[in-house]
Amino acid sequence: MPGAAVTEEDRLDAKAAGQVMRRAARTMGPYRARLWLALGLLVTFTLCTIAGPYLVRYGIDHGIRDGDGGALDLAVGAYVAVAMVGFFVNRAQIVVISQVGEGFLRDMRNRVFDHLMRLSMPFYDREKAGVVVSRMTSDIDSMQELVQQGLLQFVSSILLIVLTLVLLALTSWELLLVVAIPMPFVILASIRFQRDSNQAYLTVRDRIGLMLSHLQEGLSGVRVIQAYGRETVETDRFAHRNKTLYRAHMRSVWIQAWYLPVIELAGTGATALVVFVGGRLVIEDSLTVGTVALFVLSLSNLFDPVQQLSQLFNQVQSGGAGLKKLYELLDTDVDVPEAPDAVALPAAGAIAVAGVGFAYRPDLDPVLRDVDLTVATGERLALVGPTGAGKSTLAKLVARYYDPTDGTVSFGGVDLRRATSDSLRQRIAVVPQEGFLFNGTIRDNVRVARAEASDEEVEAALDALGVRDRFEALPEGLETEVRERGSRLSAGEKQLVSMARAALADPTVLVLDEATSSLDPGTEAVVEDAVERLMEGRTTIVIAHRLSTAARADRVGVVDDGRLVELGSHDELLALEGGRYRALYAAWTAGLAATA
Numbered sequence: 001m002p003g004a005a006v007t008e009e010d011r012l013d014a015k016a017a018g019q020v021m022r023r024a025a026r027t028m029g030p031y032r033a034r035l036w037l038a039l040g041l042l043v044t045f046t047l048c049t050i051a052g053p054y055l056v057r058y059g060i061d062h063g064i065r066d067g068d069g070g071a072l073d074l075a076v077g078a079y080v081a082v083a084m085v086g087f088f089v090n091r092a093q094i095v096v097i098s099q100v101g102e103g104f105l106r107d108m109r110n111r112v113f114d115h116l117m118r119l120s121m122p123f124y125d126r127e128k129a130g131v132v133v134s135r136m137t138s139d140i141d142s143m144q145e146l147v148q149q150g151l152l153q154f155v156s157s158i159l160l161i162v163l164t165l166v167l168l169a170l171t172s173w174e175l176l177l178v179v180a181i182p183m184p185f186v187i188l189a190s191i192r193f194q195r196d197s198n199q200a201y202l203t204v205r206d207r208i209g210l211m212l213s214h215l216q217e218g219l220s221g222v223r224v225i226q227a228y229g230r231e232t233v234e235t236d237r238f239a240h241r242n243k244t245l246y247r248a249h250m251r252s253v254w255i256q257a258w259y260l261p262v263i264e265l266a267g268t269g270a271t272a273l274v275v276f277v278g279g280r281l282v283i284e285d286s287l288t289v290g291t292v293a294l295f296v297l298s299l300s301n302l303f304d305p306v307q308q309l310s311q312l313f314n315q316v317q318s319g320g321a322g323l324k325k326l327y328e329l330l331d332t333d334v335d336v337p338e339a340p341d342a343v344a345l346p347a348a349g350a351i352a353v354a355g356v357g358f359a360y361r362p363d364l365d366p367v368l369r370d371v372d373l374t375v376a377t378g379e380r381l382a383l384v385g386p387t388g389a390g391k392s393t394l395a396k397l398v399a400r401y402y403d404p405t406d407g408t409v410s411f412g413g414v415d416l417r418r419a420t421s422d423s424l425r426q427r428i429a430v431v432p433q434e435g436f437l438f439n440g441t442i443r444d445n446v447r448v449a450r451a452e453a454s455d456e457e458v459e460a461a462l463d464a465l466g467v468r469d470r471f472e473a474l475p476e477g478l479e480t481e482v483r484e485r486g487s488r489l490s491a492g493e494k495q496l497v498s499m500a501r502a503a504l505a506d507p508t509v510l511v512l513d514e515a516t517s518s519l520d521p522g523t524e525a526v527v528e529d530a531v532e533r534l535m536e537g538r539t540t541i542v543i544a545h546r547l548s549t550a551a552r553a554d555r556v557g558v559v560d561d562g563r564l565v566e567l568g569s570h571d572e573l574l575a576l577e578g579g580r581y582r583a584l585y586a587a588w589t590a591g592l593a594a595t596a
């Protein structure tokens with residue numbers, strides 16, 4: 001069974017296939033010399049394969065029939081020599097083709113990853129992570145089989161069929177007509193096999209997927225299954241899935257069991273026909289025995305490649321479909337691009353949000369409407385409001401993760417759309433609720449903010465937050481691997497690392513999404529102190545989940561249902577009769593009192 005299949009919607013038409021191939025050919029520049037070499041080797045190998053039967057003919061007609069021992073020796077010697085050349089050329093062509101193919105895939109993986117790293121947030125909102133991952137796995141895999149062996153076999157099969165046909169026609173077109181009799185059956189059977197095996201393989205793939213997801217669910221839910229005594233029920237359901245998978249596999253076996261013997265039979269039939277007709281032509285003296293032997297031996301050079309092609313066809317199609325999807329991904333534009341005439345943001349300035357409206361997608365309702373807000377240099381603004389009100393969205397616009405649908409966000413008078421990406425990232429840093437930790441040490445993780453920072457600078461950043469001692473006290477200090485078993489960092493420590501990154505980046509503006517996870521009182525105090533230190537001297541927009549944070553801010557903005565409904569100092573807003581903040585604050589203090 002060919003290890004590839006292509007679904008109906010992925011099947012490329014001739015135009016799309018042509019486009020994909022031309023594009024792939026354009027990126028083959030660095031491999032051009034090797035490709036020519038591969039082609040040369042391929043042709044040489046095919047000629048070696050074809051030469052065998054001709055040498056046999058020479059041996060029979062000139063050596064055996066004419067009783068010329070010298071001619072026979074020559075034929076046998078040449079046969080062995082050609083076989084040896086074929087042996088080495090075959091090895092060389094496999095290596096060279098793989099070098100080209102694997103090199104192409106390596107470049108492709110790099111290009112796709114590079115592009116993925118540059119694509120902005122809207123792309124990741126649209127695309128499911130699973131789909132993106134499958135670009136790098138199954139789409140690349142579908143080409144992997146192709147570049148390793150498939151492509152070589154595909155091209156060499158076609159070449160072998162064409163060259164054999166031409167040479168046989170030149171040798172004896174009458175006998176070629178005889179060979180051609182079973183060919184329509186072989187071709188029809190091959191087309192049908194290709195179609196059926198593709199379908200069968202798709203079914204197998206689907207059922208493997210279903211079985212695996214059942215397995216995964218069973219394993220993750222094993223406690224619940226056991227708690228409710230559902231072992232037998234689950235086992236029966238699994239057995240049912242497994243049976244459908246077995247049937248799918250058997251179906252593909254039946255297809256092969258039908259096709260392969262048909263081709264064998266056609267080959268045997270063709271041999272019989274050649275001997276039958278060719279033999280008579282020999283008796284009539286219009287053909288030599290050697291020519292009949294040549295035809296018999298050449299039959300495998302026709303039938304084998306046809307059979308291979310029918311199996312490779314799916315592989316080539318699925319490789320083409322994979323390549324097309326990868327190109328589509330590479331063609332995805334960055335949604336938040338750097339303007340061609342971008343300017344660096346000034347060193348300092350106020351953040352101005354003017355008439356901003358925003359929808360995540362054109363088909364979705366806006367989540368922000370008519371927001372006007374100015375945050376002065378060095379000011380600390382807290383955003384509060386119910387869940388889903390739009391606070392994080394507003395913060396993301398200030399960091400230009402997205403561009404507003406209406407209105408503008410500017411820093412120091414420069415619209416963020418016109419700012420260079422570098423200056424934007426230098427001036428404005430975001431500390432998310434849960435900073436992601438990469439594989440590596442604490443030091444590496446802080447350095448994410450600025451790859452070229454020295455050890456001293458990393459330490460200074462931790463010092464600035466007053467947390468260096470805490471990390472240095474770990475058995476391996478700053479060299480502690482954050483993901484290693486047993487030395488995983490606590491939630492509070494992760495937050496500290498995330499803040500240390502921002503301290504190292506040393507931005508003018510800090511956008512901070514306060515963590516909601518509750519920490520033990522000791523760590524909480526350390527984190528709060530670090531936050532205070534980080535905000536010191538910076539313009540800060542903090543999404544406050546604890547109203548104590550809001551109370552400490554210079555001003556508080558209340559976001560509700562996408563609008564900025566109140567804006568003022570904590571005291572001013574508390575004094576507002578019937579105000580939203582006043583109500584939120586009352587509820588919050590009551591909640592605190594209840595849990596105290």
Ligand SMILES: Nc1ncnc2c1ncn2[C@@H]1O[C@H](COP(=O)(O)OP(=O)(O)OP(=O)(O)O)[C@@H](O)[C@H]1O
Nearest residue numbers: 125360361367385386387388389390391392393394
């Ligand atoms: N990537 C996204 N794509 C589509 N809709 C989104 C996306 N992110 C958020 N939303 C929607 O936008 C609205 C505002 O979300 P946002 O995260 O800004 O609220 P929030 O006030 O920060 O809430 P929370 O306090 O729970 O974080 C919500 O209705 C949310 O479902």
